[in-house]
Ligand code: ADP
């Protein structure tokens with residue numbers, strides 16, 4: 001076997017790196033050979049001996065070095081233990097299912113283990129046994145006694161892998177724990193105290209936030225440091241999930257939203273916009289007819305009499321197909337200018353009209369239909385492109401002003417136009433304009449007529465007004481988004497009268513999570529369900545920054561290569577591709593491309609039927625829950641039995657996925673559903689070509705497509721995959737190399753119901769995907785850039801907080817702060833030409849509960865230093881009173897609980 005691996009790993013950088021690891025694999029196997037003669041006890045004794053030795057090494061770096069030295073022997077111990085379990089046909093239960101141990105680490109798995117130990121990403125295809133690979137570095141790194149974590153994508157997999165691999169750890173004398181969503185803190189603490197702990201990224205992350213942001217004593221904290229972690233399905237966790245930070249929130253103290261109030265008006269506004277867009281689209285249809293080259297062979301600009309037109313202008317008019325008689329401004333100074341022509345062109349150019357529709361209603365039905373026609377599509381794309389030149393910014397603005405509002409599908413933004421603002425508030429067109437606070441404040445400050453108190457009062461009023469305006473603008477913009485960009489059963493579902501977010505990427509429902517910034521309330525208002533209280537963030541961290549806490553981080557997945565740059569830049573993780581244990585025998589067919597979704601789906605159904613008829617199992621991947629359900633309805637009509645997975649019920653889904661390789665089975669699944677569960681082929685299936693994987697849409701990221709393809713042909717099994725694409729797919733509409741696609745369509749003359757299939761087309765689709773990947777990377781990077789600032793703050797605050805929690809005498813720390821902060825503030829207010837006594841009193845009263853008044857303070861009677869001393873004493877006194885007050889009841893409570 002080593003022979004074939006060697007053949008595969010010559011040449012590229014990755015291959016050279018792996019080649020260097022080969023001698024280690026040999027060493028491991030030599031030790032394994034030696035250990036065969038040992039008794040169980042002797043093998044197990046090695047664990048205890050190493051643990052004892054490593055515990056004595058205090059410097060982390062020295063500990064890491066020692067681990068590197070013992071790696072071959074330690075990996076061999078694990079492999080040898082696996083062999084013993086297999087020889088004895090060791091039986092056990094995992095998630096209530098009986099199992100027999102049947103695995104001994106393959107050589108490629110040893111390589112993967114070394115890569116993981118070195119803090120890198122091991123790319124190993126689905127079915128290569130990554131669960132078993134992780135046992136090697138987890139065992140080794142857990143020997144330090146500092147804890148080793150394995151991070152999974154869901155609770156079910158955490159439990160499955162902990163129970164399954166636990167057999168091996170148990171045999172070797174290491175303890176293993178597993179974090180589950182519903183565990184109480186005491187149980188969690190026990191799990192973290194184990195040598196090895198399995199759990200999901202969100203449980204680990206939330207425990208971190210609770211430990212550092214909520215716990216008020218050391219005893220309440222559950223984690224014990226961040227030493228070594230392996231992230232399974234690392235792309236899913238560090239890239240896909242990384243888009244939303246982990247947030248612990250509580251209800252906000254006050255809520256001032258106006259969603260209910262604005263809903264009826266916004267509904268009307270959206271309806272008006274729809275009517276407007278439909279009307280523009282119908283005009284465009286007529287104009288397209290007029291431009292039909294079959295009807296007007298050449299275009300003459302049709303010059304009016306008595307007006308001078310320069311040759312440039314005439315040329316432009318011919319180019320833009322504008323009749324000069326239709327040009328606005330005709331007769332003004334007897335001249336027609338270029339901008340007159342451009343303006344007319346925007347009125348009479350159907351491409352521009354449809355671009356306007358796109359701005360106002362990106363999912364307009366007529367627009368979508370026109371995009372299927374190569375000529376019209378090109379005209380619309382051309383219009384759009386031309387407007388994004390810098391010189392045409394004003395024209396673009398003017399175009400937008402002809403609508404009530406604009407919606408940007410790509411950046412998820414909504415913007416009211418003047419018309420829209422007038423409709424919503426005809427009496428006060430300024431209702432949606434924020435006042436210029438800075439200037440107003442300066443004016444108030446400079447007004448000699450006003451006393452200080454009056455100035456403060458005026459400023460407060462302006463501030464209040466500004467806040468109300470801002471809230472209103474914000475609410476309206478969120479409502480517009482809720483109506484125009486968020487579709488029920490796509491981005492969210494309604495369950496028990498609640499809006500539940502569906503992760504578009506994975507199709508998973510995310511109960512309990514809420515869109516931030518009032519968007520969730522806006523959608524609740526739209527759906528007419530109870531509008532929940534706005535929440536405020538109590539503690540938050542991005543997944544990225546959580547995992548950066550670990551001294552050493554490693555990851556494994558079937559698909560990391562396309563995102564190697566991001567892993568490197570953000571996590572300092574390098575990717576090593578590990579060859580498969582057996583050669584891959586999968587056929588990847590070219591994509592099939594259709595004009596419309598409808599045609600695409602009917603071809604998908606045909607292919608499913610063919611497979612089903614010859615009893616070949618099919619796994620159909622979809623990009624959304626909606627698409628899964630649509631396909632399911634179509635299959636029902638065809639009377640083809642099938643299962644649908646939406647990543648909602650991990651455990652049941654794992655059972656269904658396990659059976660997806662049985663003869664004649666049809667399984668429809670969103671891309672996350674059943675990830676991590678292995679599909680074994682049933683009897684007679686390899687002869688029928690193995691599992692067929694059908695992708696019903698190219699995903700935004702190439703990686704997810706590879707992941708889907710990888711579902712078949714594991715461990716050298718036969719299998720095949722094919723993707724179906726239509727021009728109506730979101731990817732193609734928004735990011736398709738539109739122009740090139742259109743050309744290709746023209747070239748091949750794509751008719752209704754026809755399909756295209758060519759290597760080039762795969763490339764075009766990939767280009768679009770790369771573009772989206774790039775954009776999503778930037779979005780994640782931006783989230784992270786923001787969080788980096790907070791992260792510094794978090795580090796300082798959490799460190800200080802933990803010091804306080806740990807200290808026997810928090811009073812001392814608090815006094816330190818007071819002694820430092822108070823004199824500085826006093827100086828700031830008083831050690832100036834005109835001492836600001838009111839300001840200082842205000843600061844004291846908003847920082848400490850002293851209720852200080854001018855009369856009580858008597859600041860004028862003391863020097864600056866004396867005033868500082870005076871305040872420090874008052875504050876400390878108040879603290880003493882408060883703490884003696886608090887300490888008493890607390891001891892009472894603990895008496896009650898202990899008796
Ligand atoms: P991955 O996570 O890489 O997709 P899994 O860890 O789920 O793969 O393992 C896939 C299947 O391969 C499992 O059924 C497992 O029992 C089997 N397997 C893994 N390693 C071995 C091995 N060394 N010998 C035999 N079977 C193995």
Ligand code: MG
Pocket residue numbers: 130131232676677
């Ligand atoms: Mg796995």
